[in-house]
Amino acid sequence: MTTLLQQIANGLVQGATIGLIALGYTMVYGIIQLINFAHGEVFMVGTFGALAVYRWVLPESVQDQWYVALPLMLLGGIVVAVVVAVLMERFAYRPLRNAPRLAPLITALGVSVALQEVVRLWFPDAEAAQSFPRVFVDAQVDLGPVQISATGLLLIVVSVVLSVLLQTYVNRSRMGRAMRATSQDRDTARLMGVNPDRVIVLTFVLGAALAGVAGVLYGAHLNSVDTNDGFQTGIFAFTAAVLGGIGSLRGAVIGAFIIGLIKTLGGQYLPGGTQYDYVWIFVVLILVLVFRPQGLFGEAERVRA
Amino acid sequence: MNAARHSAETVLEASGVTMVFGGLTALNDVSLSLPEGRIVGLIGPNGAGKTTFFNCLTGLYTPTRGAVRLRGKELPHDPAKVTTAGIARTFQNIRLFPNMSVLENVLVGRHIRMRQGPLASLFHGPGFRRDERRAREKSLELLEFVGLRGVEDEVARNLPYGDQRRLEIARALATEPDVLLLDEPTAGMNPQETEDARQLIFRIRETGISVVVIEHDTKFIFSLCDTVSVLVQGEVLVEGSPDVVREDPRVIEAYLGKPREEVEAEVAEAAAHHGADHQGPAAGRRDDA
Amino acid sequence: MTRLTGFLPPALARPFNAVGAALLVIAALLPWATFLLNDGAFPDKATLQFFDAPLAVTGFRWQLLLIGVAALVLAFVRIPGQGRVLRALGWGGLAIGVVGAIFIASEGGGLGAITAADGTTAFGSIVAVLGGVALVLGSTALGIPDIPDWPTRFFGLSGWPLRLAAWVVLVVAFGGVLYLVSLTLTAGGIGGAADPYAGPIFLAFLGFAGALLGALHGAGVTRWVSRLSEEHRGFSILVLVACAFALPFTEAGSQYWMQVAATIGVYAATAIGLNIVVGLAGLLDLGYVAFLGIGAFVAANLSGAGASALGWDLPFPVAALIAAAVAGVFGAIVGSPTLRVRGDYLAIVTLAFGEIFYRSAQNDIGELTGGASAIPGIPPISMFGTAFNEPLELFGAELPSGVLYYFLIVLVVAAIMAVFANLKNSRMGRAWIAIREDEDAARAMGIRTGKAKILAFLVGATLAGLAGAIFVHKLGTASYESFQFLESVTLLAAVILGGMGTIPGAVLGASLLFVLPEKLREFDEYRLLVFGLALILIMRFRPQGLVPDRVRRAELAGETAMGKSIEEAEEQAVLEHEEALSAQKEDRR
Numbered sequence A: 001m002t003t004l005l006q007q008i009a010n011g012l013v014q015g016a017t018i019g020l021i022a023l024g025y026t027m028v029y030g031i032i033q034l035i036n037f038a039h040g041e042v043f044m045v046g047t048f049g050a051l052a053v054y055r056w057v058l059p060e061s062v063q064d065q066w067y068v069a070l071p072l073m074l075l076g077g078i079v080v081a082v083v084v085a086v087l088m089e090r091f092a093y094r095p096l097r098n099a100p101r102l103a104p105l106i107t108a109l110g111v112s113v114a115l116q117e118v119v120r121l122w123f124p125d126a127e128a129a130q131s132f133p134r135v136f137v138d139a140q141v142d143l144g145p146v147q148i149s150a151t152g153l154l155l156i157v158v159s160v161v162l163s164v165l166l167q168t169y170v171n172r173s174r175m176g177r178a179m180r181a182t183s184q185d186r187d188t189a190r191l192m193g194v195n196p197d198r199v200i201v202l203t204f205v206l207g208a209a210l211a212g213v214a215g216v217l218y219g220a221h222l223n224s225v226d227t228n229d230g231f232q233t234g235i236f237a238f239t240a241a242v243l244g245g246i247g248s249l250r251g252a253v254i255g256a257f258i259i260g261l262i263k264t265l266g267g268q269y270l271p272g273g274t275q276y277d278y279v280w281i282f283v284v285l286i287l288v289l290v291f292r293p294q295g296l297f298g299e300a301e302r303v304r305a
Numbered sequence B: 001m002n003a004a005r006h007s008a009e010t011v012l013e014a015s016g017v018t019m020v021f022g023g024l025t026a027l028n029d030v031s032l033s034l035p036e037g038r039i040v041g042l043i044g045p046n047g048a049g050k051t052t053f054f055n056c057l058t059g060l061y062t063p064t065r066g067a068v069r070l071r072g073k074e075l076p077h078d079p080a081k082v083t084t085a086g087i088a089r090t091f092q093n094i095r096l097f098p099n100m101s102v103l104e105n106v107l108v109g110r111h112i113r114m115r116q117g118p119l120a121s122l123f124h125g126p127g128f129r130r131d132e133r134r135a136r137e138k139s140l141e142l143l144e145f146v147g148l149r150g151v152e153d154e155v156a157r158n159l160p161y162g163d164q165r166r167l168e169i170a171r172a173l174a175t176e177p178d179v180l181l182l183d184e185p186t187a188g189m190n191p192q193e194t195e196d197a198r199q200l201i202f203r204i205r206e207t208g209i210s211v212v213v214i215e216h217d218t219k220f221i222f223s224l225c226d227t228v229s230v231l232v233q234g235e236v237l238v239e240g241s242p243d244v245v246r247e248d249p250r251v252i253e254a255y256l257g258k259p260r261e262e263v264e265a266e267v268a269e270a271a272a273h274h275g276a277d278h279q280g281p282a283a284g285r286r287d288d289a
Numbered sequence C: 001m002t003r004l005t006g007f008l009p010p011a012l013a014r015p016f017n018a019v020g021a022a023l024l025v026i027a028a029l030l031p032w033a034t035f036l037l038n039d040g041a042f043p044d045k046a047t048l049q050f051f052d053a054p055l056a057v058t059g060f061r062w063q064l065l066l067i068g069v070a071a072l073v074l075a076f077v078r079i080p081g082q083g084r085v086l087r088a089l090g091w092g093g094l095a096i097g098v099v100g101a102i103f104i105a106s107e108g109g110g111l112g113a114i115t116a117a118d119g120t121t122a123f124g125s126i127v128a129v130l131g132g133v134a135l136v137l138g139s140t141a142l143g144i145p146d147i148p149d150w151p152t153r154f155f156g157l158s159g160w161p162l163r164l165a166a167w168v169v170l171v172v173a174f175g176g177v178l179y180l181v182s183l184t185l186t187a188g189g190i191g192g193a194a195d196p197y198a199g200p201i202f203l204a205f206l207g208f209a210g211a212l213l214g215a216l217h218g219a220g221v222t223r224w225v226s227r228l229s230e231e232h233r234g235f236s237i238l239v240l241v242a243c244a245f246a247l248p249f250t251e252a253g254s255q256y257w258m259q260v261a262a263t264i265g266v267y268a269a270t271a272i273g274l275n276i277v278v279g280l281a282g283l284l285d286l287g288y289v290a291f292l293g294i295g296a297f298v299a300a301n302l303s304g305a306g307a308s309a310l311g312w313d314l315p316f317p318v319a320a321l322i323a324a325a326v327a328g329v330f331g332a333i334v335g336s337p338t339l340r341v342r343g344d345y346l347a348i349v350t351l352a353f354g355e356i357f358y359r360s361a362q363n364d365i366g367e368l369t370g371g372a373s374a375i376p377g378i379p380p381i382s383m384f385g386t387a388f389n390e391p392l393e394l395f396g397a398e399l400p401s402g403v404l405y406y407f408l409i410v411l412v413v414a415a416i417m418a419v420f421a422n423l424k425n426s427r428m429g430r431a432w433i434a435i436r437e438d439e440d441a442a443r444a445m446g447i448r449t450g451k452a453k454i455l456a457f458l459v460g461a462t463l464a465g466l467a468g469a470i471f472v473h474k475l476g477t478a479s480y481e482s483f484q485f486l487e488s489v490t491l492l493a494a495v496i497l498g499g500m501g502t503i504p505g506a507v508l509g510a511s512l513l514f515v516l517p518e519k520l521r522e523f524d525e526y527r528l529l530v531f532g533l534a535l536i537l538i539m540r541f542r543p544q545g546l547v548p549d550r551v552r553r554a555e556l557a558g559e560t561a562m563g564k565s566i567e568e569a570e571e572q573a574v575l576e577h578e579e580a581l582s583a584q585k586e587d588r589r
């Protein structure tokens, strides 16, 4: 029983990370119908951005004061992630706006490979996994029978709060309305005075910021980062977005928690152990796509933003 | 396969077709019967549900209620099977295979009439070659028929607009249909092309194919069709011979929405027009139900 | 490149061309490096110390000289397609110059090497760059004409003399291709300590080969040859296969290159299979390498390898057929969601399948894959009493070991090409292309799209499975590591780089993507980076690939075909219709 609860807790922490990334996937897909394979890399770049801040910006005296270090690292991670995302939108995807359907998808794969390599080659010592500082309170929180690290708890809270904020922003604000309009019909939105380019950039920025936050907290939680974490986590995140119903913000987050749970519970209880957690996730994905192609929340709540 | 215009046996019969999209009833209890060898017109304002009706007939949409029968046999809701059963269509917005050649487009239309299986496709034996040659000949004949001979190696998307419409008709005819559904075949055409299209449709009927035409151009419809149905907001408002329909005050009000004199002038012009160059369709025998 | 047109006034075209060409010739005769580089003298006597014989040019300087002389002649002699030819030569010279400059500078430590040191100058590469730029500018100012069309009936010949003449042309052309392939494979050597400059020399050679092919293309020669070969299809195939069989007798006939060529063949065969799925049917498959893997593991288990749990020992043809069939079945299974899932979602299903396969193989599922320890010790194919890894004596020539695999894979690639061509020009192939172009319209033509798509997956997977069976015997080991996601992406890139839906495209793309890393091993570090950047650039500047289908960009199906829903399309039609109506009203007045 304790194991089960503990694994559920672990699953929720994983789901929180995946959820923050999945939001970016689902927003970008909702707006320009592109599976942005490079979004996982944006997350990874965010982690390394924060690591850079820790190593080369923070004076040693504040490195262990989390209330100074963490916000600054978050800032660094977000800035790096956003800059990378904006550049890639501007130089890789925008020129292909009217290109054949396959072109941006292949480009996204190319961007993903290139970003991974750039970090691996030129971030000092990034050839192998790097240790990431435990910037947040380094303690385990006792929640009845289960223990969860403080960073993990923070990750869950941040993930839920940010996704609610994002949801509100998209539903209520002027820019959010523009986003929804653009995702419905770009040309009509243009006629109504919405500048689709700006909306698309904003979408990338929002997605990247969330991925950046995820990257920093993920690093702090796992205590290590690697250049190829991004792609894998990114694929999980996309799976979550599809599972939840692409275009649906709430769906993406719920899908992510489901993925996180399948990963930990499947690793614990299904034959094959953790080596097959990957497999179970994809089996679930395929089943969902075949029996409910629009995803779990695809129709009920079609925010499409 | 000769046109038996006198024996008006029904080929295609749609009864009580209803199509609901979410809250919108696009079609409400629409019935239509197409007698063998006739041309039936379908007119109605934008958004009346004409295209939706075609989509229901061809199995692209599954109607909420109602059934479609071809020669008494109920049709399945699968476009491929409907085509195999003998209904071919064109699309309101042209849906050619843009990067295939003109000839290849028509050859795709021959798909269900060709005999080669996957293995023959692999090995290209003598049977295969015979089959290909026949399909090619047939397709070229059809291109000749619609007036596209000589451009068969052009890429479809490079054809001028009017030729694309004609190619779409040739492609539909290649399936050897009993019934041809044309969705606004003259949209965007100039008067000369429109007239050519009218003659083409008459010639198609001559080969024994029954035709349903959607068109906004009333002059065109009245001079072409044996019967005309008027669809307004998903319901059949009037059905009957062109004479009956064009006189009907409800039609003039609901659909044409123009002062009566203008309509009458137009009607007179149309009558003169088709009297001059064609015997004219067998008009006025059916009244509205 | 049209952006360059009009950069110079046409009056300056000839002077620029002449000067550019002259500079290229001069560059070929100048020294390129002033001192010994870290790994020894720069090859082809281009290092100043060894520069005792400026006129005895070899290697890349010889190639540059050829380009320069040709350009010099063509700057004054009018030929059809002149602007294109000169432009291709210019880009080639520029490429050779840039490659030389970058390598000498970086290897030699700074620009000192290519400019001046100890008062001596060695600016061959800079002169080549300048010459190339001048030639490109001059040729574009000259105007870029349409590619000239040459008649396939020439010299007023007809009947058998014409046929004979055409055959001669084809033999010469394919012989030239064979020679070029052999040169390309061997250019710069095999790298490593023996040939420290293999990378730059190979890249410079690619510049030369590109210039040569570009010039021939610009003059209309390649198009003419390809039309001739279409008209004499049977003969062309014969010559092509003969040329492929002749490769081991050329300079490239060493054990090493035969092995590389056979590996390329395996990937080319797989890429052609993928081309059916992606290029013809328009279905994006991101997990395709799994089928190669399934074929490989099935064949490994049927080969009598000691490490295989199953331990069956079947003759190779039987094992290969079973491998292909099993892969095909999996293809159909993976393809079956196409009945319900469209477009990008299908891509994700295939990706997921590829990952499931990879993970399962990694963890030794059913003890059939060997897991992390792989299945080693797979015996070589043995038929007619000959093991395929042995050397061979043929027509008095000693052929290296591995050449039999090369012959086998040539046959298989030829067969798969034939399968692809036959399918493409059949009822089934047209149905696939129709689905790619417009699925709804295809259904309206009576095509059972679901069946057709599953069949595409099945055929593609079968071919990959067959390739996998050969792959695993050639390699001797079946390891999950050969079947990663990145391999799927590389195969896809090969198909797209070459030109989707075309046969030469898939082969060319696979050759480039699998030869380049072999050749550029000293830059192995940057391999993936370059790969990623290349994907981005290709999609940006040449999405139709190097050998586009007759219909340009056809296979990257455009907006109208796939991107539009019925509603959207109809909306547009309404607009069009209104326009038409108002036009009609205008007419009436």
Ligand SMILES: Nc1ncnc2c1ncn2[C@@H]1O[C@H](COP(=O)(O)OP(=O)(O)OP(=O)(O)O)[C@@H](O)[C@H]1O
Binding pocket: B021, B024, B026, B044, B045, B046, B047, B048, B049, B050, B051, B052, B053, B092, C567, C570, C574
């Ligand atoms: N797939 C669909 N989903 C939702 N609504 C639809 C769908 N197809 C059609 N409709 C709606 O049904 C109504 C009828 O549309 P339809 O295209 O059949 O009209 P139409 O008579 O062909 O008009 P037009 O003359 O402009 O071509 C419209 O309000 C349209 O928006």
Ligand SMILES: [Mg+2]
Binding pocket: B050, B051, B052, B092
């Ligand atoms: Mg319509």
